[in-house]
Ligand SMILES: CCCCCCCCCCC/C=C/C(=O)SCCNC(=O)CCNC(=O)[C@H](O)C(C)(C)COP(=O)(O)OP(=O)(O)OC[C@H]1O[C@@H](n2cnc3c(N)ncnc32)[C@H](O)[C@@H]1OP(=O)(O)O
């Protein structure tokens with residue numbers, strides 16, 4: 122199963138080897154539980170481990186293999202981030218996709234060797250979503266052949282970039298490029314921020330950390346201001362866009378090619394989110410198979426809470442989603458890598474498809490992941506609320522994904538643009554022009570679903586039902602938009618009046634894609650035992666998902682209420698059928714205790730002993746009487762007693 126999760130036995134067994142290697146190297150382990158550390162201690166500890174990784178990485182992994190590096194980071198550094206998180210996730214990808222060969226020679230090679238540390242500085246205090254209205258300006262000075270970076274007002278301060286605050290000495294900065302008074306929109310520049318030797322901010326730079334956040338606090342998200350700060354013309358990233366010495370602008374082959382670092386993260390984060398969901402479910406499912414409370418049969422001992430149907434309903438559909446997301450994530454990464462290669466040869470034809478797909482997936486997956494993690498926390502009762510479970514941290518980190526790389530409700534609209542265009546083609550009788558991801562929009566629906574007509578309906582019936590729902594909603598939402606426009610609204614006003622419906626279409630389209638990705642993967646599985654378990658999980662998934670969106674199919678009679686009852690019964694059947702495999706389904710992700718960082722979710726299942734040992738190790742328990750008691754509580758009680766006398 123691990124080979125299915127990690128797209129092949131090779132990487133699955135490399136993960137095991139890496140974990141086993143690290144188990145023998147205590148210097149790579151957390152020196153104490155992260156929840157017992159202050160933010161400063163966590164940053165120091167993370168930097169220590171980062172240095173070890175840099176020194177010894179070649180002994181443990183193949184550093185050219187991104188997935189091996191990812192696993193090493195998960196084991197050693199964990200999810201709370203590290204001082205070079207953005208260096209790997211965005212700075213290097215931005216240089217790879219946007220710097221010319223010459224620029225790569227100069228900067229990328231140094232970045233890869235970790236001679237410099239970089240980040241991606243785009244968001245500002247006043248603007249994150251609407252990139253065209255960023256306020257940091259880069260004005261070209263023809264005489265000196267330099268760009269002058271400037272922060273004209275407080276809202277133009279860069280705000281949020283990870284590792285900008287304290288760690289990075291370079292950034293890929295996004296600023297509006299002005300040449301001879303003309304605004305050429307957001308462009309990307311390589312900008313030195315700190316002295317390479319002293320790490321002091323360079324003259325003209327104001328920089329610092331933005332303070333603690335919900336989670337992800339090892340990362341020093343930062344602020345940055347420029348005071349007429351000069352960089353050479355050749356610091357504009359020039360793989361696709363160029364500015365000649367005389368200020369002539371050479372257009373890129375695609376207007377949004379500069380957005381590639383964002384598309385990179387959106388493509389990879391689907392897998393990252395699946396893994397965080399699987400972390401929380403591993404903890405909650407293991408704990409639920411240890412925790413005994415209440416009886417189902419009063420003549421029998423108390424049961425494991427995992428025997429309750431409600432607990433299964435709380436956890437198992439999310440287990441199925443984690444599998445679905447990791448399968449969809451693998452497809453997204455393959456598409457991203459293909460588009461990256463094609464863009465190199467000047468072929469930008471798939472950029473729009475990739476953008477639409479990743480915009481939708483990013484939004485749906487992060488939302489459902491956050492919901493699933495929060496349910497996993499509640500599934501652990503009181504102990505889920507303790508940081509010993511580590512689920513609150515996992516939630517805090519994962520839910521950030523709903524906001525970063527484009528706020529979810531905004532990104533759903535990007536997919537909706539694509540769907541509306543496709544609906545326009547259908548309306549115009551040009552369905553043959555639809556891309557493969559939306560070809561179903563041009564097909565004709567059956568009048569009713571056949572879901573309950575055979576003893577075990579094939580997945581095709583479910584897919585057809587999801588297609589029917591997504592098609593109906595897309596055409597309806599597009600019709601709403603076109604209707605407002607026909608009545609005289611501008612496209613923008615009409616769009617705003619239709620966005621709730623448009624975003625519903627985007628979600629349904631994306632959920633259909635996820636179901637199809639799951640079906641595609643299960644169909645490929647050769648081993649019959651594995652196929653049976655995955656098929657059960659997929660059956661649980663399609664029934665749960667369909668029930669969740671059934672209103673769309675009930676309203677036009679595509680599904681009948683008796684079919685809905687059938688779907689419900691199928692769901693309950695598969696909850697029970699999956700129960701004996703539940704712990705194995707989470708164990709198959711093969712997370713070591715080190716990677717999971719959860720006292721509650723440890724593989725040994727000694728929950729109570731582990732929790733007690735953890736509590737005793739809490740810094741508050743180092744002394745019996747705290748200074749706060751000596752200083753305040755004792756005098757308070759003493760004066761109360763004295764006044765009574
Ligand atoms: C291995 C690692 C894995 C784990 C990773 C975890 C790491 C976590 C670290 C967290 C780091 C976080 C970093 C950040 O958050 S960086 C900042 C991210 N910021 C955003 O995402 C901003 C969101 N806003 C935007 O992207 C754009 O402004 C937006 C797309 C919303 C609009 O842009 P714009 O106004 O320029 O465009 P329009 O809406 O007018 O659309 C015009 C057309 O352009 C098309 N388009 C837009 N973007 C793209 C693209 N990227 N590629 C292709 N095409 C694009 C759009 O669809 C329109 O097309 P049509 O006119 O044909 O409809």
Ligand SMILES: Cc1cc2nc3c(=O)[nH]c(=O)nc-3n(C[C@H](O)[C@H](O)[C@H](O)COP(=O)(O)OP(=O)(O)OC[C@H]3O[C@@H](n4cnc5c(N)ncnc54)[C@H](O)[C@@H]3O)c2cc1C
Nearest residue numbers: 242243244248249250281282283521524525526527528530
């Ligand atoms: C953990 C974390 C890490 C980050 N790391 C980085 C980084 O490394 N580099 C970087 O540059 N940035 C980073 N960011 C910033 C992040 O990319 C932005 O916060 C994000 O893109 C959202 O933009 P915003 O803050 O402007 O939200 P806003 O756009 O202000 O969103 C506020 C509300 O307005 C709504 N809204 C906005 N526009 C529209 C619209 N057109 N239609 C309908 N509704 C709309 C949104 O849906 C939302 O409900 C990070 C953020 C976080 C939380």
